[in-house]
Amino acid sequence: MPESDPRQELADAFGRELDPLAQFEETFIETEIDPFELYEENRLASKDLSDSTVEEYRRSFRQWREFMDQQGRHPACPNESHITGFIKYHRDERGNSVGTIKNRLMYLNQAYQYWQDDAAFPHPQDYNPIDLAKATADLTHEGPKEPPRLSVDELRGKVEEITHIRDRAIVLMQLKLGLRATEVCNIKLSEIHLSNRDVQDHYDSMGEAKALKERNRKHAVYIPHERDGNKSRKPRMLPLDDELRRALLRYLLIRPDNGEPWLFLSQTTREQMTKQGVNEIWKSAFQPEYAETEDYRGITSHFGRHRFTTYWRVEQDLNRELIKYMRGDTAGSANLKDRGAIRL
Template sequence: MTVKELRDKMVDITHIRDRAIVLIQLKLGLRATEVCNLKLSEIHLANSGVLNHYDEMGSVRALKNRENAVYIPHDREGNKSRRPRVLPLDDELRHALLQYLLIRPDNGEPWLFLSKNGRTQLRQKNVNVVWKDAFHPEYAETEDFRAVTSHYGRHRFTTFWRVEEDLNRELIKYMRGDTAGSATLDDRGAIDEYIHTYYEDIEPIYRERIYKLGL
């Protein structure tokens, strides 16, 4: 799908939470399970309104001194990544997340995204339904193409950086949560050093070059 085709579909998503879910996968290449497992403490938005409302926002150690970023752990059940990572949030994604956080049910749950009915942690099937509602039947499976599902966001993210931008392979592996370099992560210090090494490399590149949907 072209950027214009993606934009047209995004504009059609009127539910604020659903738009943020699709956008975070397109912009960061997150798996559906990683989206479900994100906590408020693992995301930072430089906005006084949400920071004052959500005391725990951005409180994980990996986000210290890192504004407008998200931390994705590797050792949470359902997360398949081999390494933790911190990724930047661009202006479009920040705006979508801010809109959602301003109306998010305040029920004490730690999860960033809540289900529509039970107001509890999302399940993978919930994320898949969001994508199906947004992209089907136009982008359902055909004889020539796979269906556009939640995995498409990760595919689009990887293709953009690897093919369109020809980014260093190690940096792409870091952003995807794959094994990057030869770093050993046997303790907290090693994890901190690993994240620092790669995040500081990718942050300016990401913020300058990530594709814009014009939302």
Template sequence: MSNNTPSQSNSDDARNAYAEAFNESADPLAQYSTQFYELPDPFEYYIETVIYNKTNITRESTINEYRRTYRQWRNHMESKDRHPACPSPKHVSGFIAWRRDEHENSRRSIKSKLSRLIGAYEHWQSESVFPHPSDFNPFALARERTDLGSNSHKPFPDPSLSQLQSDFAEIQDVRSRGVIGTQLKEGIRRGEVCNLQLQDIHISHKELQEAYPELGTHPALEGREDAMYIPHDREGNKSSNPRLLPIDEELRWLLVQYLATRPQVDEPWVFLSETSFSQLGKKDVNEIWKDAFHPKYAETDQTRGLTSHFGRHWFSSHWRLEIGLERELIQYMRGDRVEPINEFPDAIDDYLHPNFDHVEQMYRNNIFKLDLSMRHFISS
């Protein structure tokens, strides 16, 4: 079941069909990618030959913004095995989604980044020494066809931990408690909740393992107990990297409660729709949050409405602001690319590869408590 708008894959298929019908290339720059790796950086060439010579751009901080954008773009394209000067519109759409969803860039910020990228591309189009066709601009195409997000800077409500515990205690439905608890405890998006499969979670509970033989069977969980695997490449997931996350005693209890009452249907998904017993949809997740926290935390003139994305904010704020955890470890737990905050990173940043072993004990010792009543704990 899906509540998505018409998929990107459908429009990509149509674009490829048009290209084939009219004997045109849907990805005309792909052929130049390998050769560009042997040449000087074309983005730096643009900065040196154009940006430095613009009389209205004199501040070094402004030029650094160009370099920051181009560094982010290079990082994105590095994961696509394509030179950053040779993208397709799909690559650019992916970059927009990454900055919008993972880094929560505003619409204004994304438009500025695209403007810098388009400026470089248009210069290459005008230069006879570059192979970029004058009638194809993947940055401009992606800007037209991709959601750039919003400019809203209103914050989420900011309940204290004790208030959140009190509000959570009012939720009676076991599925709602499982969904909301999972997002708060693991910082995962609503799409990742919908895509969570039984194979992705290991729970040390004999009766559940007998009832669900596929529980925790994903190869990434081999040798792990009470842990969750979040893939990055499952359709609808938006994180850049996969990650393994611990399941603490509270979340384990919430999941045991739900799975003990989950309809016994032949579906791989952890959380099911109450009406169709099929995969939970994104709109369903938002309705679960609204039912639990509105109207108390509905949108106001000062704050955003408390929705499923709040869980990711709460998770990130807990680890960074309350615990003071290193940025790289938070990026790992969020599924972000591990990248420095500074414009000019140290060389060591390229060699940081956090994993489950780096975070497990720290997580289990420091994850916030929802203060659940353990009187009803289902023993394993």
């Protein structure tokens, strides 16, 4: 016999609901009125807020709508478990700091409290799932240190200081494609396509990978999933923008031609590069200026993947499935199209 829930028993005894907003979901759907738009018009518009702050409210509301859509629930009818899940989603999937999560909850709570105050809404004064979830969630531990935050201008300046042609191509490739260090090491000449007669004539195998030829992909790199060190569950095809193509062409024109199949070769052994070798390139370019401090971890090769994710996930608010595909996190069904790139 299943164990009874004492909270449910108590709610039944007093004629209460543990999920009191569920009963209003169908009506919200039928009206097709956006409760967040009403909050913006009736409360947010009267506040003396900067454009950037208003956009933070809207970003929080967009992320909440997307999350609740995945839960199959109207965003104005949450219960405590939805809020707890939203916190976990921001912490574990988006990798947000505690401060960012608190801000998202603060913006969301202000809209919820407006619904409680406005007589047009059914939200009871004695039930606030956001406050209930915050009371039990751990929002004090920050976890691992974050990398330092560089503006685009600061990042561009550091990249421009990299005078070694191969090293600059590697750093740009990780920043623009979010590749792991091992994935950079594992790229073969046959898995990259560049429309340049000189390099195509010089490297017979360039662009000859089956995945590139079958799909007739131009200006792209193919990242297989089954190769040692490539942690993706599925292969992926990523576009090369003008800036990255120029950097790769400069490197390929001086790359040692010794029959090795790998795109990037070690300066000392003239063989396939190692993860440690890629990491040293980043350290040499960004440290000691961006070495580890009390507040931030030092910049290493992982920074490229972090910055790539931050750009698409936070700054561009791109669809999560596309980001997962580009990062190679999970098997996704979304088709990747060239949506631009980080301009450095």
